[in-house]
Amino acid sequence: xxxxxxxxxxxxxxxxxxxxxxxxxxxxxxxxxxxxxxxxxxxxxxxxxxxxxxxxxxxxxxxxxxxxxxxxxxxxxxxxxxxxxxxxxxxxxxxxxxxxxxxxxxxxxxxxxxxxxxxxxxxxxxxxxxxxxxxxxxxxxxxxxxxxxxxxxxxxxxxxxxxxxxxxxxxxxxxxxxxxxxxxxxxxxxxxxxxxxxxxxxxxxxxxxxxxxxxxxxxxxxxxxxxxxxxxxxxxxxxxxxxxxxxxxxxxxxxxxxxxxxxxxxxxxxxxxxxxxxxxxxxxxxxxxxxxxxxxxxxxxxxxxxxxxxxxxxxxxxxxxxxxxxxxxxxxxxxxxxxxxxxxxxxxxxxxxxxx
Amino acid sequence: xxxxxxxxxxxxxxxxxxxxxxxxxxxxxxxxxxxxxxxxxxxxxxxxxxxxxxxxxxxxxxxxxxxxxxxxxxxxxxxxxxxxxxxxxxxxxxxxxxxxxxxxxxxxxxxxxxxxxxxxxxxxxxxxxxxxxxxxxxxxxxxxxxxxxxxxxxxxxxxxxxxxxxxxxxxxxxxxxxxxxxxxxxxxxxxxxxxxxxxxxxxxxxxxxxxxxxxxxxxxxxxxxxxxxxxxxxxxxxxxxxxxxxxxxxxxxxxxxxxxxxxxxxxxxxxxxxxxx
Numbered sequence: 001x002x003x004x005x006x007x008x009x010x011x012x013x014x015x016x017x018x019x020x021x022x023x024x025x026x027x028x029x030x031x032x033x034x035x036x037x038x039x040x041x042x043x044x045x046x047x048x049x050x051x052x053x054x055x056x057x058x059x060x061x062x063x064x065x066x067x068x069x070x071x072x073x074x075x076x077x078x079x080x081x082x083x084x085x086x087x088x089x090x091x092x093x094x095x096x097x098x099x100x101x102x103x104x105x106x107x108x109x110x111x112x113x114x115x116x117x118x119x120x121x122x123x124x125x126x127x128x129x130x131x132x133x134x135x136x137x138x139x140x141x142x143x144x145x146x147x148x149x150x151x152x153x154x155x156x157x158x159x160x161x162x163x164x165x166x167x168x169x170x171x172x173x174x175x176x177x178x179x180x181x182x183x184x185x186x187x188x189x190x191x192x193x194x195x196x197x198x199x200x201x202x203x204x205x206x207x208x209x210x211x212x213x214x215x216x217x218x219x220x221x222x223x224x225x226x227x228x229x230x231x232x233x234x235x236x237x238x239x240x241x242x243x244x245x246x247x248x249x250x251x252x253x254x255x256x257x258x259x260x261x262x263x264x265x266x267x268x269x270x271x272x273x274x275x276x277x278x279x280x281x282x283x284x285x286x287x288x289x290x291x292x293x294x295x296x297x298x299x300x301x302x303x304x305x306x307x308x309x310x311x312x313x314x315x316x317x318x319x320x321x322x323x324x325x326x327x328x329x330x331x332x333x334x335x336x337x338x339x340x341x342x343x344x345x346x347x348x349x350x351x352x353x354x355x356x
Numbered sequence: 357x358x359x360x361x362x363x364x365x366x367x368x369x370x371x372x373x374x375x376x377x378x379x380x381x382x383x384x385x386x387x388x389x390x391x392x393x394x395x396x397x398x399x400x401x402x403x404x405x406x407x408x409x410x411x412x413x414x415x416x417x418x419x420x421x422x423x424x425x426x427x428x429x430x431x432x433x434x435x436x437x438x439x440x441x442x443x444x445x446x447x448x449x450x451x452x453x454x455x456x457x458x459x460x461x462x463x464x465x466x467x468x469x470x471x472x473x474x475x476x477x478x479x480x481x482x483x484x485x486x487x488x489x490x491x492x493x494x495x496x497x498x499x500x501x502x503x504x505x506x507x508x509x510x511x512x513x514x515x516x517x518x519x520x521x522x523x524x525x526x527x528x529x530x531x532x533x534x535x536x537x538x539x540x541x542x543x544x545x546x547x548x549x550x551x552x553x554x555x556x557x558x559x560x561x562x563x564x565x566x567x568x569x570x571x572x573x574x575x576x577x578x579x580x581x582x583x584x585x586x587x588x589x590x591x592x593x594x595x596x597x598x599x600x601x602x603x604x605x606x607x608x609x610x611x612x613x614x615x616x617x618x619x620x621x622x623x624x625x626x627x628x629x630x631x632x633x
Contacts, residue, residue: 173414176446177367180466184373237368239392239416276393276417 008070016075017062020138021055028054031130048104049123053097057131061089074146076139086135094127165319170207181234196234199227206258215254218285218292222246224257225264225283232268239278240268246285253285253292253352256327262316263296263346271300271344279343292352297345303338317346324350359483361408363390364397364423365444366415370465374410374444377467382476394418398426405436408479410463413445413512420444421512425589428505428625437494438501440482441508442475460508499628506625525580531559531566540566548597548616550575552590562615587611588623601630 032050036043064085068077076082102108178200185193206224222244233240264281272279279299286293317336324332328350335347361378365371371390378385388404391397395417401409409427411420418426420443431438443455443462455462461475486497529542546561552572559566568575576586585595593611600612601622609622609630622630 172447176465177370180373180446181367181369183466184369188372234369235367239366274416276395278416 006071006073008066010070013066013070013075016142017066020062020134021058023138024054024058024134025051027130027134031126035126042105045101045105049097049101052100053093053127054130056096057089057093057127058134060092061085061131061135064088075142086132089135090128090131093131094124097127098123161319164315166207170204177235178231185234192234196231199230202227203231213257216257217251218246218253218255219251221255221257221260222283222285225260228261228264229281236268236272236278239275240272240281241279242281242283244283247287250285250287250292255292256323259320259323259348260294260296262320263348266316266346267296267298267300267344271298271302274301287352288349290352291349293347293349295345295347297339297343299339299341299343302342303336303344320348324348358384358386359408359480360386360388360404360406361410362388362397362401362404362406362439363410364392364394364415364420365390365410365412366392367412368392370412374467377469377472378476381469381472382480385476392416394420394423397423398430401427401439402430402432405432406439407437407483408442409439410442410444413443421509422589424505425509425623425625428502428509429589429623431624433498437486438498438505440479441505442479443512455508455512460504502625503628506628509625526575526578529559529566529568531568533564533566542566544579547594548613549591549593549620550584560616585626585629587626587629588621591620593620 028050029047031054032043032046035041035046035050039046065075065077068081068085069075077085178196182193182196182200185196202224206227226244229240229242229244233242260283264283267281272281281296281298284295284297317334321334324334332350333348337345337347339345359382363371363374365374371392375387375390378387385408388406389400391400392415394415397409397411397415398418401423409424411423413420415423424441427439441460443460444465444467445462446465461478463471463475525544527544529544529547531540531542532538533540542559542561542564547559548562549560550572551558551560556567556569557572557575559568572590572592576584576592579592583595584592586592593613597613597615598611599614602610602612602619604610608624609627611620611622611630613620
């Protein structure tokens, strides 16, 4: 749902108000019935008092809340306005309802002196309790409906993000070109075709399922990068050279799966692929002051050559940043810098768990 | 004389495979060269003047469509007829859809022998038809070929824009001036021409020059095609500002504009706009 100004009395809101009115009427009839039985009064008079007080309070509060915050997503005024509205509703309902009731029973208008003190207190307590209860009931009802909407929205967004992620990772152009290469190798170099098929198999399996696991060892992450880079180097031939540098003691460090994948993909797609002579990609992990630092650097076309809104790249980086923030909060960092010799260096760092 | 071809494909294995498949489907064809990027494809094609060009669409440097546009301009038409084009693509929704309706052929990667045989058949027919019965027909044939190229390049690079122009034409252009710190609002009525340069488009009025970052093909969809004409891969001019069209010794066209001193080059693909009525 968009947050822009909405019409205050849009159909959906008016329907909500009428529904509340109906529930209020039922509730008022119930109170009138209860009072008739306990106080042995005239049931018609009880009905008139009860309905008048209830309906006036309802109209006052429900229309009031639409006027104050009907244009927003949450239809209940925030802070003191909410309480003031209920208080106003109770007062207006009590005075107005009693006036109508008095007129119907031909008693002097709002003649509280003729009330016994007990009767006055009872009416006030009933009006107050009923109104507050109704308001709270409607408020909770609306709130849970709003929450349900929010949850649905969040689920839809998550599904959309997953789809988009899959789409960038399983980019059709990459997939079909890889298959085309595979087709060539099957005839010319079967052992290499098998090796390539295994890489593709790993890559697809990881892309399709891996993002669900919370963490895997850094060595596994590097193996997945090797799968992808090996596939790309079959395609690009000598234009792609790569180095993966993982120190022995960091092999078991836990990392979110496929965290680095979008960075390497960016290096290829926006760094090396546009360059006729291709270039180098270096992925390096090291330890620095209790943190794990991973650098992806390339000698490609560089940051400037990349248009800010080319498909994929912005999404890939945003996705890495988001995952770092989800897992490590403030402690997860990413930075992007131009290499002095041309090309781009992306650095990701986050705290290492204390060594066992 | 055996027919000749040039292959431009940036993935070495695929280039090799296409060559092998062609050898099987068309044994007489001589592949003069295989290049891995658009720039060298243009250079080699102009040097070797092949009869058939297989152009991968996605290539580093200059893509296949750009290479074709450059060749259209610099091909020496008195030495050799324009080459037959075949575009090669793995997956390119827009381009492939554009080619469906065009006279110019395309093959999808991985190249399948059956599909390639059809392409070869078409190419053989086209090459046979290329021998003009009478010299006068050569000019007509060139016109026809240029029209085909123009259509396919417009269709494949415009994302279908030619079919559905953007909702409303631009009226005001928000551009930065040469310093880059201020945004200037330039009324479209003052713009005499646009010229794409590297990452920018230069917007030229009678007295000023501004820069915008919108890609030219996106800008084109927002301009009224009756008012602004594309005359070159990188240039779009206000048609009513054109004062004269000149042809130099090499046969190339240039425009003089009212209000601008520069001479604007006209690409051969758009020369048809300026034929005397």
